Amino acid sequence: MSKNKKNVLLGVAGGIAAYKAADLVSRLVKKDISVDVIMTKAATNFVNPLTFEALSHNKVVIDMFADRKYWEIEHISLAEKADVLAIVPATANIIAKIAHGIADDMLTTTILATKSPVLIAPAMNTNMYTNPMTQKNIKTLKEYGFFFVEPASGRLACGTYGFGKLADVEDIEKAILELLYKDIKRDFEGKKVLVTAGPTREPLDPVRYLTNHSSGKMGYEIAKALVERGAEVILVSGPTYIEAPKNVTFIPVEMAMEMYNAVMMHLEEVDIVIGSAAVSDYRPKEIQKEKIKKDDQELTIQLVKNPDIMYEVGKRKQNRISVGFAAETTNLIEYATKKLKEKNMDLIVANDVSQEGAGFGVDTNIIKIIDKNQNIKEYPLMSKSQAAHVILDEIAKLF
Known part of the structure; x- marks a missing residue:
């Protein structure tokens, strides 16, 4: 990878909106951004890891205890490599785990280990999203400095209408790019x-x-x-x-x-x-x-x-x-x-x-x-x- 090439570490949690993360990977790769993907085991029930491997040209990481072909503490190396860590989609479960410092799989362990900005794009049923416990967890993470792309309102997978739909991929992409290039020069202001x-x-x-x-x-x-x-x-x-x-x-x-x-x-x-x-x-x-x-x-x-x-x-x-x-x-x-x-x-x-x-x-x-x-x-x-x-x-x- 080029020394100046940006890297996004994408965490894909187990929600129906996981398929939209594939579009996000494609968009980022087309902008010459390197993308590594960590999937939860639940996410693999929605999207085959091969999809992300084909789009990112990188191996998808799932199992924290998979056989290693080389000696490298993977969650540490991925955490250090990332310029931005984005969780798309973020379920109520993964948000709760992060808010309480739980590290019981590769994704949550890597989140604890990273010093890069973390962007969370929630996607879940309206009642789950508006539940006081979920809202408290989101508030806690915002206070810790986590970034959010707020969910949209619309028809959900369960057939109901309301908040909880994953934000448009274009909006998530824009939020990632803003974090990646937040230190970009503003030398053309006034021109x-x-x-x-x-x-x-x-x-x-x-x-x-x-x-x-x-x-x-x-x-x-x-x-x-x-x-x-x-x-x-x-x-x-x-x-x-x-x-x-x-x-x-x-x-x-x-x-x-x-x-x-x-x-x-x-x-x-x-x-x-x-x-x-x-x-x-x-x-x-x-x-x-x-x-x-x-x-x-x-x-x-x-x-x-x-x-x-x-x-x-x-x-x-x-x-x-x-x-x-x-x-x-x-x-x-x-x-x-x-x-x-x-x-x-x-x-x-x-x-x-x-x-x-x-x-x-x-x-x-x-x-x-x-x-x-x-x-x-x-x-x-x-x-x-x-x-x-x-x-x-x-x-x-x-x-």
């Missing part, structure tokens, strides 16, 4: 940043269009990282399947001209422009009103050039910081440096999309960052989330 992301689409007729392979993942991760670091963010995005990040001003567009107009409209109000979108260089001169029929062996389409958004930003740059991207397949440094100069940028992020792990549509990237003085910083394969923070670290040096 307003415009980010472009995704591809653009140039329609040919009512059913066809020209586009590229950009997924928008890099730009969306940059927008998320900016919010985490305190910035006010405007995200101008071409068509993607990604959900818009929370706490950004989201402007969806389709064509390059629409993206250009949106950027120019908001340029005067921002301090930084980060152009990560893969904007179409050309568009059809005419958009056919009817579907083009395949009557001939050849089809000629006349194209006209779209405005270069980052070039136009560079012309109006003034005191703004301008950061661009260069996705190339050959002569990466040469072409990126040329763009840096021609478009009056402060930094350019270059990547060779022909490299494995650095192309479009993947969750990782391999980047080089070039500044105005042609200093080049090279970075190894990393998640796009990590790359976003690396890029912001370099931008922060400019103000």
